[in-house]
Amino acid sequence: MLFSQVVGQSELKKKLHDSVTNGRVAHAQMLVGSVGSGSLPLALAFAQYLACKHRAETDSCGKCDSCVRYAKLEHPDLQLIFPKNNKSTPKLPSKNFLTEWRKAVLANPYLNLNDWLKEVGIDNMQGIIHVGDSREVLQNLSYKAYEADYRVVLIWLAEHMNTAAANKLLKILEEPPERTVFLLVAESTENMLQTILSRVQMHRLGRLSEAEIATALSAESDELDQIEKFAHLADGDLNLAKHLIEDQTSITNSINFFIRWMRACYGVQMDTIQGLCEEFNSLGREQQKALLTQSSAILRKVLMYRTLPDMEGKLLKEELDFVHKFSRFIAVENSAKMLEALNDANYHIERNANARITFTDLSFKLSDLVLSEAMK
Structure with a gap:
């Protein structure tokens, strides 16, 4: 190298x-x-x-x-x-x-x-x-x-x-x-x-800029609009950007999981949360951590959507409608606590905590934080 x-x-x-x-x-x-x-x-x-x-x-x-x-x-x-x-x-x-x-x-x-x-x-x-x-x-x-x-x-x-x-x-x-x-x-x-x-x-090491990632991706694809969108979605992670160029399945699966999860938390749908808990538990430890990390990234995008008007063009079609609707229930205060809860869960998974208990506890916390903003 x-x-x-x-x-x-x-x-x-x-x-x-x-x-x-x-x-x-x-x-x-x-x-x-x-x-x-x-x-x-x-x-x-x-x-x-x-x-x-x-x-x-x-x-x-x-x-x-x-x-x-x-x-x-x-x-x-x-x-x-x-x-x-x-x-x-x-x-x-x-x-x-x-x-x-x-x-x-x-x-x-x-x-x-x-x-x-x-x-x-x-x-x-x-x-x-x-x-x-x-x-x-x-x-x-x-x-x-x-x-x-x-x-x-x-x-x-x-x-x-x-x-x-x-x-x-x-x-x-x-x-x-x-x-x-x-x-x-x-x-x-x-x-x-x-x-x-x-x-x-x-x-x-600092995170890579969108321009640096876009330049690196240009060697693998000549679709400029797609490269710019993936460079933004990657959030400084060239590995994620490479995966998006090759196959968007993993990130769309994460997005779909997060959407179902947040809807269940908002509606306090215990049967759905239990089903998602089993899905989460079936993953390997590294996959569980990756899913929680991706959930944090999506949550940050929801918050950014409220303040940056050009965000819409940088979202995948799978997340655009959800981000638009969910942004009404996400503010600076509750998003910070939600990100903290996701990071704490990642920390516990890293240390071999029981995945079912960790996910269920996290779901209750996120439900309370989403509803606290919805009831204002």
Whole structure:
């Protein structure tokens, strides 16, 4: 992956390649941002730049042996760690899933956890980085580097390390072997051990602009109106925009679920809420979290519809009529509390809370908040 292939993030790109030029590469760094903002592609581009034998001022050469191997994610001085799951005991480390992970990332370096888990057929399970991965890291770093100036350990979605895995890496994160760089990629630091965070140099990625996403999508579609609409709907997430270009089914399913849910909450239709609860419970944990995240995005659009007159042209036809009608019951005060309730539910699902109880409790809260505005 070249820096030039990473969409946006120009300031952070410069900061990273300047650190190499100036000989001030931190041994442990964390890139924090949504997967759709390009945290993984940027980490891969930086790792390739570290290994490139003929670096240009701002990018890898893309032609040397190291770059060719990095382009295939097969460089011997690159160790890849990522969330996965399986029913065997002990849990298998990341190296047992490398072929599938390389294939998935090379097809779409902006993929999210749910995309990856679907690729290996375990989207009904939570992805976890186990202590076995940490043991593999320690073992590999006990050997000498193969050929590159730097060895890189890239941990994708590091917030999914369990406590045992994180604790086992603490010492080597603080004092790694010479010319070894840890690159941790995370969407959030909220669930990570403070002892991990204190040992890394933090880089935060901003969301991509609509213009940046539209430019990236123009390589995949020549329908300008569609590109502009999807760039807006993606809300800074290039991965979501790519999915919309390929197939709108997932987002239209989320929209239809949210519409049925909000109508049931408004009408206090307990039978319908119970049915939706079973639908929600049948999903895998990552799918449940994705649905709650998408619900928050739709709710924000409902609020924006009340204040921005040009919003109508940026809505999908599946949501336009609903957003128009539902906006009467959404104001700044109750929408903020509704978003907070959705975020809290996502937090509890992340920690293996009972999905039925979480969804039912959330439905009661949302019903009260919608009705409180309707009765004014």
